[in-house]
Amino acid sequence: MKRIWQGILIASCCLFVITANAQKKGKPFKVIGFYTALHDQAHISFVHEANRWFAAKAKENNFSYDSTNDWSNMNPAFLSKYQVVIFLDTRPDTPAQREAFQQYMENGGAWMGFHFSAFALTPSDFPQNWDWYHNEFLGSGSYGSNTWRPTSAVLRVEHPEHPAMKHLNSTFKASPNEWYRWSNDLKANKDITILLSIDSTSFPLGTGPKQHEIWHSGYYPVVWTNRKYRMIYMNMGHNDIDYEHHTNKDLSLTFGNKEQDQFTLDALLWLGKR
Structure with a gap:
């Protein structure tokens, strides 16, 4: 009888461990990454790096x-x-593709976007010709300016209660990046929740040589979500590249930063409804 009870106890413990592990892993979900990877070596480098990272985390x-x-x-x-x-890196361009994405999001789909996926500038190869995406969904409008060259920034957590922020300190140092400014004031948009912004200790941000590509002050959102959709945009995704010596070698990477990797994973698990 003693052995029987020992067996039951062991089986119960094993079942508890299996159940706990299953709860930790959560319900499986499927993720699809769209990319172009044709126009800028910095973005191409990031795309290949991201595809490897997401596959490993999966x-x-x-x-x-x-x-x-x-x-x-x-x-x-x-x-x-x-x-x-x-x-x-980019966005859909045909009317049918854009309609399919909008319907997907309006019917409960989830989305994560990086860096250049929000870019829009008229005139350019990526004009601002999709109002729903740039003005309603993202809320950012058109590209305004950027820092150069890609450098690290100290980021400040704006909403620590958000699931994507749960493992972050109040500030942390991000991977080197080309940081964007936008035409719309995201703070004034009632649907937008800014999760990360550039902390003032980052200034001056950028090294030039053009002086207007060095930021000395201001408020710059980096990661945000739109309350009307299950989405999160993060401005990261531009690696530093050796353009000067025409080698196109990576001088920096986006992934491999412990804090930044953790919130990217937490954001994805939140989107997957973990």
Whole structure:
């Protein structure tokens, strides 16, 4: 009888551990990363780095990760297979692709966007010709300016209660990046919750040589979400590249920063409804 009770106890302990591990992993979900990776070596470098990182994190955290550079997959049938969509560098351009993405988001889909996915400048190869995306969904409007060259910045947590921020200190040092300024005032948008901004201890930010590409003051949102959608945008995603010596070698990476990696993963798990 004693052995029977010992067996029951051991089985119960094993079941508890299995259940706890299953709860830790959470319900599996599927993620699809869209990218172009054609126009700028800094963005191309980030895309390849991100695809490796997300694939590795998928194995560790019980979700699946696929990626594609075929934007014709931006259609309802394809998107219905995935719970989270990521834009790694650009955005859909055809009316049908844009309509499919808007419907996906309005029907409860989730989205994460990096750096150049929010870029819009008229005139340019990426004009501001999609008002729903840039003005309502992102809220940022058009590109305003940027720092140069890519440098680290100290970021400040604006809403520590958000699940994506739960493992961060009040400030942390981000990976080197080209930081963007936007035409719209995100603070004035009632639908936008700014999660990270550039801390004043970062100034001056940038090294030039052009003086207007060095920021000395101001308020600059870096990561935010829109309360009307399940989404999060983060301005990270521009690696430093050796353009000067024409080697196109990576001089910095986006991933590999403990704090930044953690909040990126926490943001993705939140989007996947963990």
